[in-house]
Amino acid sequence: xxxxxxxxxxxxxxxxxxxxxxxxxxxxxxxxxxxxxxxxxxxxxxxxxxxxxxxxxxxxxxxxxxxxxxxxxxxxxxxxxxxxxxxxxxxxxxxxxxxxxxxxxxxxxxxxxxxxxxxxxxxxxxxxxxxxxxxxxxxxxxxxxxxxxxxxxxxxxxxxxxxxxxxxxxxxxxxxxxxxxxxxxxxxxxxxxxxxxxxxxxxxxxxxxxxxxxxxxxxxxxxxxxxxxxxxxxxxxxxxxxxxxxxxxxxxxxxxxxxxxxxxxxxxxxxxxxxxxxxxxxxxxxxxxxxxxxxxxxxxxxxxxxxxxxxxxxxxxxxxxxxxxxxxxxxxxxxxxxxxxxxxxxxxxxxxxxxxxxxxxxxxxxxxxxxxxxxxxxxxxxxxxxxxxxxxxxxxxxxxxxxxxxxxxxxxxxxxxxxxxxxxxxxxxxxxxxxxxxxxxxxxxxxxxxxxxxxxxxxxxxxxx
Numbered sequence: 001x002x003x004x005x006x007x008x009x010x011x012x013x014x015x016x017x018x019x020x021x022x023x024x025x026x027x028x029x030x031x032x033x034x035x036x037x038x039x040x041x042x043x044x045x046x047x048x049x050x051x052x053x054x055x056x057x058x059x060x061x062x063x064x065x066x067x068x069x070x071x072x073x074x075x076x077x078x079x080x081x082x083x084x085x086x087x088x089x090x091x092x093x094x095x096x097x098x099x100x101x102x103x104x105x106x107x108x109x110x111x112x113x114x115x116x117x118x119x120x121x122x123x124x125x126x127x128x129x130x131x132x133x134x135x136x137x138x139x140x141x142x143x144x145x146x147x148x149x150x151x152x153x154x155x156x157x158x159x160x161x162x163x164x165x166x167x168x169x170x171x172x173x174x175x176x177x178x179x180x181x182x183x184x185x186x187x188x189x190x191x192x193x194x195x196x197x198x199x200x201x202x203x204x205x206x207x208x209x210x211x212x213x214x215x216x217x218x219x220x221x222x223x224x225x226x227x228x229x230x231x232x233x234x235x236x237x238x239x240x241x242x243x244x245x246x247x248x249x250x251x252x253x254x255x256x257x258x259x260x261x262x263x264x265x266x267x268x269x270x271x272x273x274x275x276x277x278x279x280x281x282x283x284x285x286x287x288x289x290x291x292x293x294x295x296x297x298x299x300x301x302x303x304x305x306x307x308x309x310x311x312x313x314x315x316x317x318x319x320x321x322x323x324x325x326x327x328x329x330x331x332x333x334x335x336x337x338x339x340x341x342x343x344x345x346x347x348x349x350x351x352x353x354x355x356x357x358x359x360x361x362x363x364x365x366x367x368x369x370x371x372x373x374x375x376x377x378x379x380x381x382x383x384x385x386x387x388x389x390x391x392x393x394x395x396x397x398x399x400x401x402x403x404x405x406x407x408x409x410x411x412x413x414x415x416x417x418x419x420x421x422x423x424x425x426x427x428x429x430x431x432x433x434x435x436x437x438x439x440x441x442x443x444x445x446x447x448x449x450x451x452x453x454x455x456x457x458x459x460x461x462x463x464x465x
Contacts, residue, residue, distance in 0.1 A: 040206055040240040041233055044198075049093050052086050054194035054232070058185050065090065065185065074098050074134065076155050076162040078170050078179070081187025082276075084231030087165035091136040100132035100161065101125050107142040115150045122160040133160040140164030141173035148175045155181045189230030198232050199224060199239070206243035211254045219256040227263060238263055277308070281316060284359075288317075289324045293363040300359045304352055314340035314355060320362050328368035328444030335361045366444025374438040381437075388429030421456055424463030 046052045049059050049069050058065045068075055074094055079087040095102035103118050122133035135151075137143070155162045155178075162182060166173060170184055190198070199221050203209040212220055224242070228235035245262035246254050280303050287295035303313060318340065321332035339358035343351030397408035412422045426434060440446035440453065 040202060040243075041236045044201060044205055044236060046086070046089050046093065049090070049097070052089060052093075053197055054190040055086060055187055058187070064183070069094070069097050072098075074100070074132070074161040076182040078140070078164045078166060078174065078182050078184045079187060080166050080168075080170055080184060082167055082189050082230060084228075084233035084235075085187045085190060086232070087187060088136070088138065091134065091163045091165065094161070094163065095134040095136075098132055098134070098161075100134040103133060103135050103160075105135065105137045107137055107139040107147075110137075112147060112150060115147065119154055119159065122154070126159060135160045135162050137162070137164045139166065141166040141168040141170070145175055148178050152177055152181065190228075190232050191230075192225055195225045195228055195230070195232065195235055196221060198228075198235050202236050202239040203243075206239050208239075208243050208246050208254065211246065216255050220254070220259050223256055223259050224263070276306070277303075280306070280308075281313075284313075285316065285320055285324075288320050288359065288362045289367065291363055291367060293360045296359045296363040297356060300356060304355075310343055310348060310352060310355060311340070314343060314358075317355070317358055317362060323372045324367055324369055325362065325365050325444075326368045326371035326446075327449060328366035328370075328441060328446045330445065332362055332365050366446070368441045368443055368446050370438060370440050370446060377437045381435075388432060391427075391430050394427055419459070421459060423456075423459040 049065065052059050055065075057063060060066060068077075074097075079090060081087060091104075092102060094100070101121070103121060105114055105118060118135055122135065125131040125133045137151075140148075151162055154160060164174070164178075164182065170179055200209075203212055224235060224238050227238055241263055242254075242259065246258075249258070280299055284296060284299035284303065287299055300313065304310060314336065317336045318333065321336045325332040336358045339354040342354035345351070346354070392406050393409055393411045395402075395407040397403045402408070412425060414420055414422050417423070428434065440450040442450060
């Protein structure tokens with residue numbers, strides 16, 4: 001969807017950018033503001049950079065966006081952050097500050113045709129009107145490589161200032177050529193203090209502030225802020241729903257119970273396959289590796305609550321059992337495999353309890369990555385080494401011809417030896433020195449494995465002597 005149209009708001013006077021209260025509906029000097037019948041989110045949209053909260057690392061005095069606004073020279077940028085934290089607002093404010101024609105594209109609905117039209121519009125602005133153009137692309141990560149490449153020559157020539165908004169990691173989703181021409185600014189989820197400010201402004205603007213006083217206001221604020229989950233736009237929409245329901249309420253009660261009754265709680269901030277997904281699975285894995293059962297259970301439950309596939313989580317837990325526990329506690333693999341099978345039989349939500357039990361076992365189990373490291377070392381060695389033949393004495397010789405050729409000759413059967421071990425024998429290729437790739441730790445069962453290997457090395461030494 002292509003939205004053309006100049007930003008017809010007057011350029012604001014120079015201002016000192018500070019991070020304070022979030023929104024004001026109407027600017028006292030310019031008279032700017034959204035109509036009273038506009039959606040609450042639009043009425044509360046910031047009218048100056050200083051009204052954007054929660055992003056002081058970008059908008060505070062001396063910070064990148066503040067400097068850009070005060071410099072008089074706009075620059076192309078990528079705004080990376082979760083939904084509802086001000087990416088679109090910042091782009092609109094920049095167009096306003098530099099009296100630029102604001103062209104908005106949605107990467108979900110637009111293609112090369114819309115990009116071409118935007119370029120034509122920008123050309124007219126520069127050549128005929130002497131005006132700057134700001135091209136804003138929402139969800140820019142959804143454009144493919146050729147679509148992203150279409151912006152490059154025009155960003156390079158300065159035909160327009162390019163601002164892309166994305167919820168995904170630009171390092172993975174955007175072309176390096178585009179990234180090299182645009183500064184990347186990371187926006188953070190709104191913290192509780194910022195969301196409280198949004199709440200205070202929103203309930204007053206929605207006309208329900210007078211009905212929320214004292215302890216009731218505090219309890220309702222806590223509940224709505226929790227529902228918003230770091231998303232300012234979601235919080236405003238919740239307040240708007242609350243105001244509509246309150247207007248239809250006959251008893252006039254507006255408390256936490258009323259909020260529970262009328263508001264639909266959205267899912268936690270979670271994007272399957274996106275940054276939140278990989279950040280949380282990383283947190284889960286590292287919590288298990290760090291032997292923190294409470295954190296492990298927290299992240300598992302967060303991911304289940306956000307809609308992660310329990311089967312995927314079960315597979316990752318099996319990986320944890322192999323990679324981070326290994327032979328220090330071989331039962332960890334059995335526990336996780338059993339939990340995965342139990343989930344397949346019971347499904348959700350009953351089967352999720354088996355996953356919870358398994359994640360706690362993994363967290364408290366003895367840890368070792370000795371198998372993981374040994375396997376990696378051997379893979380690296382083989383990748384660089386030649387194809388060494390199998391020694392003749394440990395080759396199988398099922399036929400007389402193979403025996404006549406010397407295969408299996410001088411092989412010593414370990415079960416016939418003392419302690420079931422052929423002291424001094426080697427099973428690596430001829431000419432290859434003994435290796436010590438597997439180094440068991442002194443934790444869990446590997447402590448006993450370590451003792452046994454040390455004893456076998458001692459027997460080898462006596463055999464050679």
